[in-house]
Amino acid sequence: MQLEDYLDLVSPDVIRLKGHRIGIEDVVARYHRGESIEQMALEFPGVPLEQLYATIAYYLHNRAVVDTYIERVSAAYRERMQAYDAQPASPLTQRLRALRAQQEQHAA
Secondary structure, eight states: OGGGGGEEEEEETTTETTTTTTHHHHHHHHHTOOOOHHHHHSSSSOOOHHHHHHHHHHHHHTTHHHHHHHHHHHHHHHHHHHHHHHHHHOOOHHHHHHHHHHHHHHOO
């Protein structure tokens, strides 16, 4: 079997399990938390055990490259979230936040 049988290299910033929307970073994060492949299979129904084992094997053989990829993707995500958070809230969002704050005050 080839790597392409298990992973889709969509772009330099998107590596997914073939046939799924699950990123390699999701599997690696669970591996770092100590989850077994069998536990991951329960969280990702429809992903064959073989594919999960192949993903971890790829990670272990290419740890520096995958870690660099994950850090780059995570940094880009953090930057997008900071830019999003820096935008002023829409009037609707402001109103919903005010209503939620009122409800929380009355509930306390």
